[in-house]
Amino acid sequence: MDVILSEAAPRTDLDLAIRVERVSHAFQTPAGTPVLALDDVSFDVPRGQFLALVGASGCGKTTILNMAAGLVQPVAGTVVVNGARVTRPSRRTGYMFARDGLLPWRSARRNIEVGLELRGVPVSERRATGSRLLDLVGLKAFGSSYPWQLSQGMRQRVALARTLAIDPDTLLMDEPFAALDAQTKLMLQTEFLRIWERDRKTVLFVTHDLAEAVALADRVIVLTCRPGRIQADIAIDLPRPRDPERIRFDHHYLRLSERVWQALKAGEAAS
Amino acid sequence: MTITARTADDGRVLDTLARSEADRRARRRRRTAWVWAARAIVLGLFVGLWQWTVDIGAIDPFFFSQPSAIAGFLVEEVRDGSIWPHVLVTLRETLVGFAVGAGGGVAAGIVRMQFPFVADVSNPFLTILNVLPRVALAPMFIIWFGVGEGSKVALAVSLVFFILMLNTEAGIRSLDRELVLTMRALGATDRQLFWKVMLPGAVPAIFGGLRLGVVYALLAVVVGEMISAHMGLGQRIAFHAASFRAEGVLGTILVLAVIGLGLNLAVVRAEQVLLRWRGDAP
Incomplete structure (x- = not known):
């Protein structure tokens, strides 16, 4: 196993945002045979780190995310977020999916505000946050538009704003830009990095797009397939602020990409 | 642009x-x-x-009447005002039956979707009641609720209830799983999920049921009135038919058609207002 720890300094639990400890998970296939999806996976995410999980589809990346979100309970092992073992969805955690999941009967603004509404935040405060986030994701003029009136990229911006509106400590992202065309994807990555680099929340980011992982993250964990195990843990020591559009031509970026790619290949060969 | x-x-x-x-x-x-x-x-x-x-x-005008005779009949009915009390009774029975049946049907659909145990227990009974030709119950409704408006309302309720219950359930069941998952991840409680996702998501299906239900409410009321009633347009049809006045029967049917169109239009308008967010609302 090719493990490179990204943090040399010893950490206390206070600095820890997420701890995945000896997690194993299995699924029942429709045919009835159990399949081992995750096999003894452990890793820590320090507060403020942007961690990307990469691996081929069906490697249990999303399962780890769902565990951190409290939507799935591991068969063995524990997932701790912000010092507490996760047993159900936390209101301090934001989760963003590949599909926007916008409520079609709510305008963009009301979709952004929905998380605050669920938390019982007063209307005036909600409106203020809604306006601020519409502005932040560049949709100032589209607050009263319904989802069907927005393009795919705009809808995903609304989804991003909705996730940020609740001001989460931790961001869980499951291929949030996967459903977008290449151009829109780059644009949203750039914008997301710009927003993220301001307050540096802890991010657990699942993707099968290697370029995306290296361009955005501080650290990339490569998972093998069936069962999911950690193949490599690679620090991405590219300077910030980063521009995902320009970084693609950077030499160091290319070297890191190659390392991630080789780890992926090795993982595929091993399984 | x-x-x-x-x-x-x-x-x-x-x-x-x-x-x-x-x-x-x-x-x-x-x-x-x-x-x-x-x-x-x-x-x-x-x-x-x-x-x-x-x-x-x-x-033979005895069997088929004639447009001029029907027009003459309607003009006469409107001029002496004798048709209005009947229109009023039929309209009232229809609206009350529709409202009670629709309200009960939506509520039952919601309860059955929220409590699978209730749904499982009630399934066979509701299935039997639903496949039963409800019009066959009309004589019993008259015995139970009298010759007046109650029995007509009951018949309308018995039809509208099932339409709305089944449509509400279909609406809740067909909800995009993605929305539920997203809202749950955003921290929605079961109660919030229900009020903010499931119910609004079922509104289009509920409106499909309302459009059908309003037509069936009118049908049930008219059939009830034709079987036995003191008042109402169905009673007028039975009365004119018994006295072989084809223009009376056809003229009254024309009035019923206008009422049916009006009721349907009201539901469609309400749907357009409530479902603006769809953009492709019919």
């Missing part, structure tokens, strides 16, 4: 584009006019042919 021309050539292209768009709109308007004209012609031909064949003695 406005496009501004940068060169003379661009200007020509944009002009052509605007012209062809205007052409398309004009064509569409002309077509709509023609559709309405054709409809008027079809109606005129039908009424005229009917009037004429009776005039020349080709068909």
Whole structure:
């Protein structure tokens, strides 16, 4: 196993945002045979780190995310977020999916505000946050538009704003830009990095797009397939602020990409 | 979005584009006019042919009446005001039956979707009641609720209830799982999920049920009135039929058609207002 720890300094639990400890998970296939999806996976995410999980589809990346979100309970092992073992969805955690999941009967603004509404935040405060986030994701003029009136990229911006509106400590992202065309994807990555680099929340980011992982993250964990195990843990020591559009031509970026790619290949060969 | 021309050539292209768009709109308007004209012609031909064949003695007005006789009957009914109490009774029975049946049906659908145990227990009973031709219950409703308006309302409720219950359940069941998952991840409680996702998500299906239900409510009321009633347009139809007055039967049916159209229009309008977010609302 090719493990490179990204943090040399010893950490206390206070600095820890997420701890995945000896997690194993299995699924029942429709045919009835159990399949081992995750096999003894452990890793820590320090507060403020942007961690990307990469691996081929069906490697249990999303399962780890769902565990951190409290939507799935591991068969063995524990997932701790912000010092507490996760047993159900936390209101301090934001989760963003590949599909926007916008409520079609709510305008963009009301979709952004929905998380605050669920938390019982007063209307005036909600409106203020809604306006601020519409502005932040560049949709100032589209607050009263319904989802069907927005393009795919705009809808995903609304989804991003909705996730940020609740001001989460931790961001869980499951291929949030996967459903977008290449151009829109780059644009949203750039914008997301710009927003993220301001307050540096802890991010657990699942993707099968290697370029995306290296361009955005501080650290990339490569998972093998069936069962999911950690193949490599690679620090991405590219300077910030980063521009995902320009970084693609950077030499160091290319070297890191190659390392991630080789780890992926090795993982595929091993399984 | 406005496009501004940068060169003379661009200007020509944009002009052509605007012209062809205007052409398309004009064509569409002309077509709509023609559709309405054709409809008027079809109606005129039908009424005229009917009037004429009776005039020349080709068909017997005793069985088929005549447009002029029906018009005369309606004018008379409206002038002496004798039709209004019956219209009022039929309308009231329909609206009360529709409201109670729809409210109960939506509530039952919600409860059954929220409590699978209730759904499982009630399934066989509700299935039997639903497949039963409810009109066959009309005599029992008259025994139970009297010859007055109660029995008609009951018959309407028995039809509308099931339509709305089944549509509400279908609406909740067909909800996009993605929305539920997203809202759950956003921290929605079960209660919030229900009020903010499931119920609004079921509204289009509920409106499908309301559009059908309002027609069935009128049907049930008229059938009930025809079987036994003191008042109501169904009672008038039975009365005119018993005294062999075809123009009375057909004239009353025409009034019922107008009422049915009005009720349907009211539901469609409410749907348009409530489902603006769909953009493609019918």
